[in-house]
Amino acid sequence: MTTTMLPRATVREGLVARSRRRPGGWKQLAVNQAFLLPAIVVFVFLFVVPLAQSFYWSLTDFTGYSSDVTFVGLSNYRTILTDPSMLAALGFTLLFGVGTTVVVTLIAIPLAVQLNKRFFGRNLVRSLWFFPAIPSMAILGLVWRYILSPLESGVVNSTLQDLFGVGPLAWLSDGTLARVSVIVVGIWAAAGWHAVLYMAYLQSIPNEYYEVARIDGASARQQFFGITLPLLTPALVISTFLLMTAGLKVFDLPYTLTNGGPGFSTYTITQSIVVAGVSQGRYGLASALAVLFTIAVAALAFGQLWLTKTIERRFV
Amino acid sequence: MKRSRVAAAVASAALALSITACGSDAGDGRTKLTYLSWTGEEQMTPIIEAFEEANPDIDVEASYAPPVAEYIQTLQTRVLSGTAPDVFLIAAENKTSLIDGGHVVDLTGEPFLEKIPDFNKETYGRDGKVYGMSISSWAAGYLYNKDLLAEAGYDSVPETWDEFLQMCRDLEAAGITPFIESVDQMPTTLSAWIGAQSSEMDPPLDELIFSGESTFEEQWTPALEEYNRIFTEGIVSPDVVGLDGDMVRDEFANGRVAVINAGPWVINAIREAAPDLEFEFAPVPGLPDGKPFQAGAATPGYAINSKADEEKQAVAKKFLAFLASPEGVEVFEEQTNDVTVTSDFEPTPDPAFEPLAAAIREGELYLPMISWQRSEDVLNVEAVAQIQRMIQGQVSPQGVAQALDAKLASS
Numbered sequence: 001m002t003t004t005m006l007p008r009a010t011v012r013e014g015l016v017a018r019s020r021r022r023p024g025g026w027k028q029l030a031v032n033q034a035f036l037l038p039a040i041v042v043f044v045f046l047f048v049v050p051l052a053q054s055f056y057w058s059l060t061d062f063t064g065y066s067s068d069v070t071f072v073g074l075s076n077y078r079t080i081l082t083d084p085s086m087l088a089a090l091g092f093t094l095l096f097g098v099g100t101t102v103v104v105t106l107i108a109i110p111l112a113v114q115l116n117k118r119f120f121g122r123n124l125v126r127s128l129w130f131f132p133a134i135p136s137m138a139i140l141g142l143v144w145r146y147i148l149s150p151l152e153s154g155v156v157n158s159t160l161q162d163l164f165g166v167g168p169l170a171w172l173s174d175g176t177l178a179r180v181s182v183i184v185v186g187i188w189a190a191a192g193w194h195a196v197l198y199m200a201y202l203q204s205i206p207n208e209y210y211e212v213a214r215i216d217g218a219s220a221r222q223q224f225f226g227i228t229l230p231l232l233t234p235a236l237v238i239s240t241f242l243l244m245t246a247g248l249k250v251f252d253l254p255y256t257l258t259n260g261g262p263g264f265s266t267y268t269i270t271q272s273i274v275v276a277g278v279s280q281g282r283y284g285l286a287s288a289l290a291v292l293f294t295i296a297v298a299a300l301a302f303g304q305l306w307l308t309k310t311i312e313r314r315f316v
Numbered sequence: 317m318k319r320s321r322v323a324a325a326v327a328s329a330a331l332a333l334s335i336t337a338c339g340s341d342a343g344d345g346r347t348k349l350t351y352l353s354w355t356g357e358e359q360m361t362p363i364i365e366a367f368e369e370a371n372p373d374i375d376v377e378a379s380y381a382p383p384v385a386e387y388i389q390t391l392q393t394r395v396l397s398g399t400a401p402d403v404f405l406i407a408a409e410n411k412t413s414l415i416d417g418g419h420v421v422d423l424t425g426e427p428f429l430e431k432i433p434d435f436n437k438e439t440y441g442r443d444g445k446v447y448g449m450s451i452s453s454w455a456a457g458y459l460y461n462k463d464l465l466a467e468a469g470y471d472s473v474p475e476t477w478d479e480f481l482q483m484c485r486d487l488e489a490a491g492i493t494p495f496i497e498s499v500d501q502m503p504t505t506l507s508a509w510i511g512a513q514s515s516e517m518d519p520p521l522d523e524l525i526f527s528g529e530s531t532f533e534e535q536w537t538p539a540l541e542e543y544n545r546i547f548t549e550g551i552v553s554p555d556v557v558g559l560d561g562d563m564v565r566d567e568f569a570n571g572r573v574a575v576i577n578a579g580p581w582v583i584n585a586i587r588e589a590a591p592d593l594e595f596e597f598a599p600v601p602g603l604p605d606g607k608p609f610q611a612g613a614a615t616p617g618y619a620i621n622s623k624a625d626e627e628k629q630a631v632a633k634k635f636l637a638f639l640a641s642p643e644g645v646e647v648f649e650e651q652t653n654d655v656t657v658t659s660d661f662e663p664t665p666d667p668a669f670e671p672l673a674a675a676i677r678e679g680e681l682y683l684p685m686i687s688w689q690r691s692e693d694v695l696n697v698e699a700v701a702q703i704q705r706m707i708q709g710q711v712s713p714q715g716v717a718q719a720l721d722a723k724l725a726s727s
Contacts, residue, residue, distance in 0.1 A: 064392045065417045079726065085701065149563060150555035153572065173558030175708065259500055262557040263705040278389045280693040281413045 051294065058288035063281045076288035086289065088264035089272045092179060096254075096268070097247030097300075100186045101240050107191045108239065112198035113228065126199075129192030137189060141256025144185045148172050148257075172258050175265035182254050182266050186247070194239045201235035202228065237308040244304055248297050269293050346375040349631050350401035352394070353380045354387050354616055359651040366647045367638045374631055383616075384409055395419055402624045402632045406440050406448035407616040408686040409693055414619065420447040421620040421629060428637040431659040435679025439686060440617035448617020449636050451645060452654035455612035455672040455681055456504045456579035458601075462594040464492050464574040473575060473598035475608050477542060480601040484551045487574050495546070497577040498564045499557055499704055502684055502696060504577035506703070507611035508600035509539040511682020515609070525724075526689040532720040540706065540713030542603055547707050557704040569593065579612075580653065580669045597672045610672055612681030615654060691727040698723040 058076055060069040080086045115126050132140065147155040148171035157168035172178050209227045218226060251270035254260060260267035269289065277286030353360045357380050364376045379401065381390040388409050394400045395417075406414050414420050423429055423446045429437060432449060440448030458473050465471065468486040484494035497503055513535070514521035524530035546552045556564075561578075568576045569589040578597070586593060599608035618639060620632040638644045645661040648654070655676045656663045665673040675681065685696040702716040711719070 063413050063417070065395050065413045065419060067396065083726075085698070145560070146563075150553075150558040151563065151567060153567065153570070168555070170555045170558060173555040173708075175710075178558070258558070259560075261500070261701065261704050262708055263701045263710065267701075275693075275697060278385055278392075279409060280691075280697075281392070281410070282694070 051291075054287040054290050054294075056287075057284055058291050060284045062283040062287070064277070064283045065281065069284070072284065076285045077292065079285060080289055080292060085264045085267060086269075086272055089260075089267040089269050092254075092264075092266055093248055093250070093269045095179065096183055096186060096250055097244055099183045100190060100247045101243040103183075103187050104190045104194050104243055105236070105240055107187065108194035109198055109229070109232065109236075111191065111195040112202055113224070115195060116199050116202045126196070130196055131192065132189040133193035136252065137250075138252040138256045140185065140189055141253045144181075145172065145257050148181050173262055175262055178258050178262060178265050182257055185257060186250070186253055189253070190243065190246075194243065197239050198232060198235050201232050205231050233308070233312040237305070237312060240308060241301065241304060245297065245301060248293075248300065344375075346373050347627065347631050348375050348377055349403065349628065349635060351376055351378045351403040351635070352387075352391055352401040352405070353378050354383050354405040354407070355652060356380065356382070362651055363639070363644070363647050366643065367635060370638060370643070371634060374634065376635070383407075398623070400621045400623060402621050402628045403635055404619055404621065405616040406619040408613065408683075411440060411448070412690055412692065415442055415447055419622055421622050421632075422447060423449060423620070423636075426633060426636070428633070428640040431640055433657050433659070433677070433679050435681070436614040436617070436657055439614040440619070448619045449640060450614040450617035451640055451648065451658055452615045452652070452656045453612060453676045453679070453681060454579055454581075454615060454654065455610040455676050456577060457508065457597050457599045457610045457672050458504075458575050459568065459578040459582065459595055459597050460575045461568065461571065461573075462596060464571070467492060468574075472596075474601055475599075477601045477603050481545070481549070481551060484546070484575075488551070493567075493573045495552055495575045496556055496559065496564050496567060496573045497552065498559050498561045499700065499707065500560045502611075502700060503543065503703060504611045505600050506539060506543050507683055508609040509542070509603055509606060510536065510684060511611065511680075512602055512606040512609035513539065514682060514687070515680070516606075520687075522684075522687045522689060531717070532724070533714060533717040536717040536720065537714050539603065540703075540716050544706055544713050554707045554709070557707050568595075580655070580666065580672075583666050583668060596668050597670075599672065599675065610675050610681055611683055612672075612676065613683040613686040614657075614681075691724060694727045695720060695723055 057069075059071060059073060061072050062069045111129065115122065115129065119125075149155070149157065150168060150170045150173040152158060152161065152168045154168065154171070156171065160167045160169065170177055171181050205228065209231075210223055213223050213227060249270050250268055251274065254266045254268050255271055258266045260271050270293075273286045273289050273293070276282045276289060351364075355363075357378070360378060360380070364378055368374060368376060381387040384407065387405065388407070391400065391404055391410065392413075395414075400419065406420060424441075424444070429446060429449060432451065436450040436453065437446045440446065440450055460473050462471070464487070465473075465483075468483065468490045470483055470486070474480050474483055487494035497505060510521065517524075521530075521535050525532060525535060547554050561582075564573075564576045565578065565582045565585060566589070567573045568578070568582075569586045571590070571593065577600075580597075586595065599610045602608045618636050620629055620636070624632065639648065640658055642658075642661045645656045645658050649656050649661075649663050653666075655665050655669075655673050657677055657679075663673070663677075684699065685692045688695055699716070699720055702711060702719045705711045706713060706716050
């Protein structure tokens with residue numbers, strides 16, 4: 001792996017040398033920093049201010065109809081942490097976030113490697129895999145609701161009956177099967193898009209590395225784990241980060257596929273925020289939920305970033 | 317320079333005039349009335365045109381938001397930002413917030429309310445006051461396939477629950493799927509039974525529960541136990557928890573099930589999918605100590621913004637008076653197919669829906685969510701989820717009722 005170490009060392013030396021001879025001193029630095037100003041303004045007004053407002057509302061009984069509110073302290077937080085439906089929502093949200101992230105990654109990388117090879121009809125196969133990423137998840141949820149209908153006339157059930165004489169299976173009616181169904185549809189919808197992301201990185205790996213490895217007698221497996229996978233770690237960081245954040249804030253797919261049911265089996269945190277806030281006019285409670293959720297997502301996201309950066313440093 | 321100043325002055329004056337026009341009248345001398353419609357634009361436009369024709373000095377500026385969540389959200393945002401329309405809809409989902417917040421005008425004693433039945437007035441009222449004018453109601457019951465029932469020797473849905481269960485067994489013996497009920501909402505059967513029970517009580521059931529004199533456990537458990545029989549006795553598959561109303565309707569339209577729960581909104585879709593299908597509605601069979609009843613409620617009521625000035629409120633009342641008049645109701649019925657309830661207009665519902673239409677006009681309807689006195693949606697979400705769990709065998713009927721008591725206590 002010396003070949004991969006060389007560019008990293010070269011880049012670092014270049015950066016150090018450039019910083020030593022930075023022209024213009026602090027004035028130039030100030031001008032450079034000024035370019036960050038629009039981003040900071042956007043960050044403050046679209047993230048910091050709403051988050052601060054949410055925190056404020058979370059300490060009140062705000063109903064959304066009048067800004068005349070009563071301070072209720074941490075009562076909303078107490079309600080959330082003792083409400084079985086909210087805890088069920090937290091459990092499924094974590095399961096969906098982690099489940100889709102792990103399985104999509106396990107599918108997308110080998111898929112990208114295969115789609116990167118030359119074969120007849122490659123573009124068509126790539127398009128077919130990418131297609132589920134185009135329609136909205138809400139539309140996909142509604143379509144899959146009919147496909148996975150627990151009735152004998154459901155698409156999957158009637159196919160299973162015709163081919164194997166099995167069924168009908170309670171895809172969306174049994175708590176466990178409903179959870180699995182939502183996660184599988186989520187994986188199906190995301191795998192192709194993330195495979196394309198990995199393909200973009202695969203195509204930037206110089207072919208010479210593989211040629212040298214082949215000359216040295218490396219098998220296909222050794223080439224994958226010794227060259228492909230380490231050089232894909234930047235893509236891995238981006239892909240898993242996107243998957244985890246999208247998975248944790250998932251709303252449209254479970255909402256349209258199962259509406260959070262049966263019971264609270266597939267209820268998500270985002271759905272409980274929307275239901276509490278919009279449908280039930282309990283904005284104080286919804287704000288408290290949003291604050292707790294932001295903290296949890298931030299902790300998970302930073303943890304994940306730290307982990308992937310550690311892996312990245314190990315390989316690159 | 318002088319020329320540009322004059323141009324600026326003219327432009328400012330024009331702007332000021334246009335802003336004034338936006339604020340109070342339509343700019344052509346007519347008074348502008350703002351209205352946020354729950355009904356779609358295609359259906360609402362002829363009603364508004366009829367009103368404007370009858371009141372040429374008023375211009376209705378309508379905006380639209382589809383029910384339910386989007387409407388509630390749009391109205392709530394406009395109320396909070398001080399840009400609420402002069403007339404809007406008060407519904408089950410927002411009535412507590414609108415009344416508690418003093419956002420709606422008390423309509424008690426208005427002449428146009430005289431032709432509205434008490435049931436509809438009470439739905440959008442509190443403590444004897446009326447805050448919304450509801451001119452129609454809806455009902456849901458059982459929809460049955462006449463041909464399939466005939467195959468098992470029945471010509472209609474029986475009036476008692478035990479007889480209905482026997483009919484289901486007979487249908488099953490004849491190789492016909494007897495009954496499917498979607499439980500993605502509050503089950504029609506359960507709403508009807510609780511309604512029948514409440515109609516025999518004084519004070520009504522919900523008044524006892526919400527005043528703390530009784531509990532869900534005491535009032536709901538017998539009905540829940542009876543409802544659970546169709547799953548524990550294998551008459552209906554627990555898989556129904558994964559079905560929505562459209563799936564159930566499609567099964568019925570394709571002749572794969574004899575009886576489903578439904579309301580008038582399925583009629584057109586079934587006729588389109590199966591023009592030759594013979595079907596009719598019936599009330600939900602009664603429990604041994606009850607009577608046949610139907611789920612249903614008054615449709616959302618027209619309410620007037622209490623922040624609107626007196627002139628606008630007067631114009632808004634004219635709008636409501638028109639909607640309640642025979643002319644207004646006629647156009648309303650034509651456009652929405654709702655069963656209207658005003659005393660001086662006789663609606664003509666679809667023949668298949670006739671068995672439930674009389675109950676609508678008599679106010680023999682019940683829907684828990686609209687009858688509950690607070691935390692309506694909180695309790696409804698909890699009830700639906702717990703009933704789904706009961707059907708799956710994860711909680712007992714008593715456990716469902718206890719969960720509702722716990723939810724009420726914590727909300």
